[in-house]
Amino acid sequence: MPTVNEAVATIQRRLGFLASGSLTDEIIEELVNSQHELEMDDEIAWFLLKFDETLQNDATDLEWITLPSDYIDVPEHENYFYLQDSDGNIESRLTREDFADIKDAQANENAGSRTGTPAHWDIVGQKIYLGPYYPSEQKTFSLLYYGADTDPAAGGAANLWLTHAPQVLINHAGFTMALTARDKDAIQVFDTLYKRAWDQFIKQNERRRNSGKDSAQRFVHRI
Secondary structure, three states, rough: OHHHHHHHHHHHHHOOOOOOOOOHHHHHHHHHHHHHHHHOOOOOHHHHHHEEEEEOOOOOOOEEEEEEOOOEEEEOOOOOOEEEEEOOEEEEEEEEEEEHHHHHHHHHHOOHOEEEEOEEEEEEEEEEEEEEEOOOOEEEEEEEEEEEOOOOOOOOOOOOOHHOHHHHHHHHHHHHHHHHHHHHHHHHHHHHHHHHHHHHHHHHHHHHHHHHHHHHHHHHHOO
16 A cells, blocks of 8 residues: 555656656645545445444534535445434434425424424435434434545555555546646556556445445344
8 A cells, every 4th residue: 555655656657757756746636636536436435435423413403414524425225324322322223215205294294293203314415304303402323424535645644545446546646647748658558557447446346335235234134
């Protein structure tokens, strides 16, 4: 697993810049940009999966929970969102429903009967909406989700991308640097290496994602 400095040196070498420090700042900036772009891809990396057990509904607006600041998405077809009891144990699993359907269900309830144990949830903007009931006080919830990795920084250790998919990130950033330099030979090199690394990443992602899904299913069945 290369450090950030080692990733920079690899890109410099493939671009033909061997002098120490040459284009370092520009390459690190492109590593960050490439990582953000990769994290927005439909093929979300398996190693970005996280489980946050500290989410709480808003103290002044109990129907809403602010998403984690690094939130990207939730696993497709496998949404795990839980209400915890006062001891931190799983009390119930909420089912994701369309926001409009939750609001329709609420319209059939009297205003005074809307507090209770929530059964459904949906994401609206940067928040989770609870319904058709919501707690009468702050509660703690757990969410399985994909979250952004820490950005590469000069002198920094390997982050998750450089640990599990270094050649994907390095060659994605290098390809953009080569395009900027209009270096046809470097463009070809980075394009070839990126495609090879991406193919391997897809296979690894599918294998690890299926393994994670099985583990999540076993976890749910224990509740």
